[in-house]
Amino acid sequence: MFQYYFLLGLRSLRRNPALTALMVLTLAIGVAASISTLTILHVMSGNPLPHKNGRLFVPLVDNGSLSGYTPGNASGDKQLSYRDAVNFQNSKTGERRSVMFGVGGAIEPQRKDIGAFTSQGLAAYRDFFPMFETPFLHGQPWSEADDAAGADVIVLSRKLAEKLYGDSNPVGQRMTLMGFQYQITGVLDTWEPVPRIHRIIGSGAFGSEDSYFIPFTSAIRHQTSHNGSMNCSGNREPGYQGTLDSECTWMQFWFEMANDGQRGELQNYLDSYAQEQRKLGRLKRAAPNRLFSIDEWLVHLRVVGNDNKLSAWLAFGFLALCLVNTIGLLLAKFSVRAAEVGIRRALGASRSDIFRQFLVETTVIGLAGGILGLLLSFGALALIGMQSKQLTVAAHMDWVMLAMTFVISVAAAILAGLLPTWRACQVTPAIQLKSQ
C-alpha cells in the first residue's frame, strides 16, 4: 500500500498547486536555514580523525607562578614550555609523540623567475606525519636519525612543491629556507583537515595550510624563531637559550597511544611527571594536569563559538515557525479533502489507512521540500562562504549533511502533518457523503 499512498501523494502535489508550492517553499526555506547553519557547526566541530579520538591527546601542565593563583584552579594556558615539551618528547611514553611549533621564514627558490618569499611552516618530530595521517605524494617523512641529529631535511606541501618545482618530483633536491640548505625528503599530497586540529593554536582551526615541515631539533639548532603566541609569567633571560630555559609557554604537544583505553596510563605518566617537577622546584602550582582528546580539545579551544551555536538555535527557531505555517497550510489542504476521506472510509478504508495515506502524502511534501531546501542550502552556504576565509572552509556540505537535509525535511513535514492528518482521520464519513 505504501507505493499506492506514495503515488497518491505525488498526484496530490498537483492538486491545489499554489497551496502545495507555498507549503514546499515554506518547508524548504526553514530546512535551508537550519541545514546551512548546521553544516557550518558540523564542519567546525567535526573531528577529522574520529577513529583516533581515544588515542590522540594533548597534555597540559601548569607551570605558572604562585602569584595570584587559587589552588585547584586549572590554568588558562594552552601551550607548554620548551622544557616540558622536550621532556615529554624524550619520555618515550605512548606509541608516538611530537612536540611542534610554528615557524616562518624566507624561501629562496632556485628558479630565477620566482623571487624570495616568506612562508609559514611547522617544526615537529617525524611521528607527526603518521600521527595525523598525512598523505604523501612523493617520498616520505625524514628518519628518526634525522630527528636525533637535527638534520636539515624538509617535507613540502604539494602547493609549495608545485610552486617551486612544477609537476616534477623534487625529493632529494636541496632548497634554501631561512638561509639554510634543506634536503627534501617528501612532498605531502593535498591535506586539508577541517578543523586543523594540530594547528588551532598558531594559525587557527580554519587557517591556511603549512607550506613545509622541518625537524624540531633542526629548528632549535638553527635557533629558529617561532611563529605564534607565547605566554611568559616569569623572568626570561635574553637570547634564544633564555627562551628555551624559561617557563614561557609556546609549544604544542600531541601523544598518540597504541590503543583506546590507555588514557589512564598517560594520565598517570603526566601526574608522575608533574609531581617530579614539583619536587625539583619547577612546577609551583598544585593544579590538575590535564589531557584532552581531539573532541575535548576542540571544545576547550572553543572552535565552535557561541555565535555559531546561537545562529543554529535561531535557524531552528525559524524552522519551527515554518512548521507552524506548514501546519496551517496542511490543515487547509486536508480540510478540502474531507469528502475524499468520507468516500474512502465508505469504500473500506480504516482510520489507520487514512492516517497512513495522509502521512505518506506529507512525507512526499517533505521530500519535495528537502529537494528545494537542498538547493537553497547550497545557495545559502555559497553566500555564507563569501563572508570570510574561515567560513569558506566550513561552508561545505558533506554526505552526512546531505542526508540530514532530507531527514530534517521529512521529519519536519511529518511533524507538521500529524495534527492535520489526525483531523482528517476524524472525518465522519456519513456527513461528508451526504453533503456531496
Added chain:
Amino acid sequence: MLRMQNLNKVYRTHMIETHALRGFDIHVQQGEFVTVTGPSGSGKTSFLNIAGLLEEFTDGEYILDGVNVKGMHDNARSRLRNEKLGFIFQGFNLIPDLSLFDNVDVPLRYRGFNSAERRERIEDALAKVGLASRMKHYPAELSGGQQQRVAIARALAGSPKLLLADEPTGNLDTQMARGVMELLEDINAQGTTILMVTHDPELALRSQRNVHIIDGQVSDLVHKGPTLASSQAKAGSNTATV
C-alpha cells in the same frame, strides 16, 4: 443478510438528545431488493449509515451476514464494510482527480487484491455498466448518469453481498434514472441484495419490498412479491420481519 433488532440511535449534544431510530427492527433476506421511504428527518439516512457501518448505533443488535457488529473495532468494521458492502450515493461521490479506472480501484486496494486481479475486476465492472472504453476518462468528462454508472461499477467491483443505495437516481433526469434503475434490477437479478433509500414512490413500487420509516420506526411494510433474484435464491421464503 441484515438483521436489526430493537436498535436505537440517539444523537446527543450537551443540550438535547435526538432519537434518530428507536426500537428499530428489520430483517432483509439474501437477494432481496428493498426500498426505504419516509419523510425527511424520519431516520432513513441514519438507518442506511448504520447498515453501512458508517455510524455506530446506541444500543440494540445488528447482525450483518452473520456477524454481530456491535462494539466492533474500526479496523474490523472497515474490513467488513469493504468485503460485504457496496455503496451508491445520490451525489455519485467519485474522486474527481482519479480516472474511472482508479476510482473503481479504490475499494480493491483496501481489499488487498494483487494488481492482475484488480485490473480484471475493474475491467469487468466497468464493462457491466457499459463504460469499459472510457476507463481512462475522469469523472468531470462524464454525464451524471454515466458517473452514477461508474459509482455502481465501483460498488460492484468487490463483489459485495449487500448494495446500499442512497437515492441513487435523485440527481438524474428521468431517462438516466430509468437506466440506472434497470441496472440495479439487473444486479439484483444476479443475486446481490439491494437496500435503496428513495423519495420516489414509483421506484419504491418497483422493488420487492418497501419499508416506510416515520420518526425512527418502521411504520409500514409493503410486500409486493419476490424479485427474480430472491425467488431464485430462496424460492419464496421471504420472512422479513418488522
